[in-house]
Amino acid sequence: MNITLAKHHGMCFGVRQALRSTHDAAKRGPVTLLGQLVHNPLVDAHLRTLGVQQGELDRLGSASTQGVIISAHGASDRDRSAWKQTGHQVTDTTCPLVRKAHDALATLVEGGYFPVVIGQSTHVEVRGLVGDFPQARVVLEEGDLDQLPHHRRYGVISQTTQPLLRVLRLVEALKQQHPQSEVRFVDTVCHPTKQRQSALEDLCRRCTVIIVVGGRNSNNTRQLTEAARQFGCTAHQIEHPSELNATWFSRGLEVGVTAGTSTLDETVRDVVEHLKMIAANLPQPGILSSMLGR
Ligand code: SF4
Structure with missing residues (x-):
C-alpha cells in the first residue's frame, strides 16, 4: 500500500x-x-x-x-x-485574509452595491462578515438566489473557505438571473484553501482512497472530503488516528492523505505513522485465501 x-x-x-x-x-x-x-x-x-x-x-x-x-x-x-x-x-x-474579505464587502457597500456573501449562513466567519450590514444576504445554493431582492448592482464576496468552483458557478448564475444588473465579484477565497483544493485534485488523480484529517465541524475540512468524493475517490474524514479502520485498506492500494487548515502538524504525522503500521500488518494475499479456506 x-x-x-x-x-x-x-x-x-x-x-x-x-x-x-x-x-x-x-x-x-x-x-x-x-x-x-x-x-x-x-x-x-x-x-x-x-x-x-x-x-x-x-x-x-x-x-x-x-x-x-x-x-x-x-x-x-x-x-x-x-x-x-x-x-x-x-x-x-x-486572520488577515478574513479581514480582507471584511474590507472588500465594506468597499462594495460604500460603492452602492447590494451585499451578497457566498457561504454558510450559520458559520461564525459569515456571521461576522454580514454582522455590520443587516441588509446583506447569504447564499450557498443556486436556489438561494431566488430570495435576493432585485437590485441594480450586486457586490459579491465569499466565505474564505468555500470551493472556488462553487463560488464562480453561483456568481455566473446570479448574472444570468439578473442580466440587467451589474454584478461585481471580489474573490475572497483564501490562497491556502485554493492550494489545498488543487493539491487534493492532483492527489485524486493517483489515489483511490483519501484520508482527510480535521475537525468534523471545520468547513474547509468538510469541503476537502466532499471534493475528494466528487473526484471519484473514497474519502474518510477523521479527527484522530485512532479512527482509522484497517478494513478500509488493502495491499497495493494508493492512499492519499490531506488535512484541513486547522489540523495540527502532529495529528497529520500520527495519522501517516498509523497508516504505515496498518499497511505493514495487512494480510498477505496467500494468508487471506487460506484463512478464507480457498
Ligand atoms: S483558512 Fe487559514 S488562511 Fe484561510 S482565511 Fe482561514 S485562517 Fe486565514
Missing part, C-alpha cells in the same frame, strides 16, 4: 498566527476565548491545558476574565466594539 501526502495540506499561516497570539495572551494572564479559535477539538483541548476559558462572541457577559480573544474567523466591528466598551481587553486573532 502506498501512502502519499498532499503537496499542500494542514495548518495555514492564519491559524498558526492565531494560536501564537492565544498562547501569548494566556501567558500574560487569564483569558476567555470567544467561540472556538479554529474548528478543531484537539486545539480546544490544548488551549484548555493553558487555562484558556470559554465564552461566546455574541453573549456579552459570557467572559469572567478581563482579557478576551476573538477567533481566527473574525467578528463584526459591532461585536468587537461591544466587547471593548464593556472594559475587556481584546486580543484579536482574526
